[in-house]
Amino acid sequence: MSHLVFVETSGSGVKAIEYAKRTGHTVTYLYSPRYDFTASPEQRRLARELADRTAELPDVHDPEDLLATLRAAGTRPGDVDAVLSTLAFCVPHAASLADLIGARGTPLEGVATARDKGRSRRALEESGVASLAFSVVGSLDEALAAADRIGYPVIVKPVLGVGKGATTIAHGPAEVRDHFEGLIGNLDRLPAGMSAHFDERFIVEELAIGDLYSVEVASDGRSFVPLVSTIQKTGLHNAVLELGCTVPGTLDDTTERELGDYAAQVCRTLGLTLGVFHVEMIRTAEGFRLTEANPRMAGGALPETVNAVADQDMFAILVDLFLGGDMPLAPLRLSGSASHSLLAAAETSIVRDDLAPGWFDPFFERLHSGWARLDPGGRVDAMRGNFDRFGMIRAVDTDPARAAETCAAVKADIERFLGIPLVQEAGHRSPLPAVPTPSA
Ligand SMILES: Nc1ncnc2c1ncn2[C@@H]1O[C@H](COP(=O)(O)OP(=O)(O)O)[C@@H](O)[C@H]1O
Numbered sequence: 001m002s003h004l005v006f007v008e009t010s011g012s013g014v015k016a017i018e019y020a021k022r023t024g025h026t027v028t029y030l031y032s033p034r035y036d037f038t039a040s041p042e043q044r045r046l047a048r049e050l051a052d053r054t055a056e057l058p059d060v061h062d063p064e065d066l067l068a069t070l071r072a073a074g075t076r077p078g079d080v081d082a083v084l085s086t087l088a089f090c091v092p093h094a095a096s097l098a099d100l101i102g103a104r105g106t107p108l109e110g111v112a113t114a115r116d117k118g119r120s121r122r123a124l125e126e127s128g129v130a131s132l133a134f135s136v137v138g139s140l141d142e143a144l145a146a147a148d149r150i151g152y153p154v155i156v157k158p159v160l161g162v163g164k165g166a167t168t169i170a171h172g173p174a175e176v177r178d179h180f181e182g183l184i185g186n187l188d189r190l191p192a193g194m195s196a197h198f199d200e201r202f203i204v205e206e207l208a209i210g211d212l213y214s215v216e217v218a219s220d221g222r223s224f225v226p227l228v229s230t231i232q233k234t235g236l237h238n239a240v241l242e243l244g245c246t247v248p249g250t251l252d253d254t255t256e257r258e259l260g261d262y263a264a265q266v267c268r269t270l271g272l273t274l275g276v277f278h279v280e281m282i283r284t285a286e287g288f289r290l291t292e293a294n295p296r297m298a299g300g301a302l303p304e305t306v307n308a309v310a311d312q313d314m315f316a317i318l319v320d321l322f323l324g325g326d327m328p329l330a331p332l333r334l335s336g337s338a339s340h341s342l343l344a345a346a347e348t349s350i351v352r353d354d355l356a357p358g359w360f361d362p363f364f365e366r367l368h369s370g371w372a373r374l375d376p377g378g379r380v381d382a383m384r385g386n387f388d389r390f391g392m393i394r395a396v397d398t399d400p401a402r403a404a405e406t407c408a409a410v411k412a413d414i415e416r417f418l419g420i421p422l423v424q425e426a427g428h429r430s431p432l433p434a435v436p437t438p439s440a
Pocket residue numbers: 132155157161162163164167205206207208209212234239240241242280282291292
């Protein structure tokens with residue numbers, strides 16, 4: 001049996017800890033309350049209960065701090081087989097610790113390249129992998145010059161970190177100016193666990209037009225295989241917001257292969273050579289173009305949406321790969337379709353006073369799974385990024401269009417019931433093909 005160290009976890013990633021324990025491994029879990037905002041209190045508690053050993057991470061300044069925390073948990077570095085993280089913010093820590101103690105982990109260099117959006121694009125360019133025009137900038141003047149060179153519309157994103165709150169789509173110089181002027185306030189409003197990941201740099205990129213897809217790519221250090229792809233739901237009024245996904249994405253076989261090959265090639269080029277990686281691409285008229293390669297598996301609801309219909313478990317694949325197991329049979333075989341939508345407020349709102357404890361239960365009848373956390377009379381903040389959601393709904397069906405439609409219908413009913421305007425989803429450019437409903 002092996003010993004795994006998790007440096008923090010995403011909410012759904014607790015399932016990876018659960019799997020590791022179920023299969024008889026020893027788990028050390030290093031956590032920090034600064035990431036409490038990323039999951040429910042129950043999930044945070046469960047991760048600590050499941051782990052054999054735990055210790056609280058201090059503010060990490062260098063890899064030695066991680067080693068000290070590992071020792072504080074009572075774990076000897078020599079006993080550790082692998083170190084990983086399912087939480088974006090802590091993937092660099094996991095890679096550093098693995099490197100320092102000589103355990104299996106995603107290579108530091110690959111993680112550093114992938115999480116730096118400028119370095120990623122440079123690496124793709126140098127290897128001749130299709131990418132988008134870009135420039136890394138440190139000031140408004142540099143951003144304006146870059147946008148002029150690239151041509152509007154552009155998108156301005158933080159080079160590091162998960163930064164939807166500090167990301168702007170600009171159709172002209174005025175919006176680039178607004179981006180930099182609004183910045184101070186925007187960063188102030190982010191939790192410390194998130195804002196600590198910003199530096200002064202932004203990337204100005206050509207705005208890709210088309211549907212957004214994601215692929216989970218698995219690598220055992222030698223080969224790269226696309227496991228499963230999804231089509232993503234994005235915001236109607238703010239395309240930067242990610243609002244859910246549907247699996248399968250229903251591309252034809254040739255295009256699906258093209259998508260998987262491209263995502264795998266991106267991971268190979270960036271040096272993401274051990275783990276499962278969440279790669280996001282837009283299908284433009286010229287072909288797929290990377291928007292972001294994450295040096296970790298998808299967070300949020302996506303892995304469980306895949307698991308709802310797949311023949312293999314995403315969390316089991318992840319843990320087994322880190323422990324040197326065989327590559328999974330790919331692509332995953334799906335027995336149906338699944339779709340999930342996040343519930344998030346379009347504007348900061350107050351929850352109705354008369355909200356009964358079981359208000360969400362009737363909606364379950366049409367759903368596979370889901371959750372909602374609202375307090376009567378409480379406040380829900382307007383969505384600015386991935387973590388500003390108050391619930392999630394998931395539907396499973398024989399075809400993707402119907403699964404997606406059920407999500408949309410339930411979401412509309414929840415919106416009506418709560419009287420809170422929810423963030424609207426944009427339609428896909430290539431609609432999901434609907435299977436005709438059998439006549440009664
Ligand atoms: N170059 C681009 N063209 C069009 N849309 C983009 C581009 N880059 C990012 N986006 C949109 O913005 C969202 C957030 O950008 P992303 O690079 O994934 O950052 P984050 O780290 O915040 O997830 C993406 O999911 C996509 O919808």
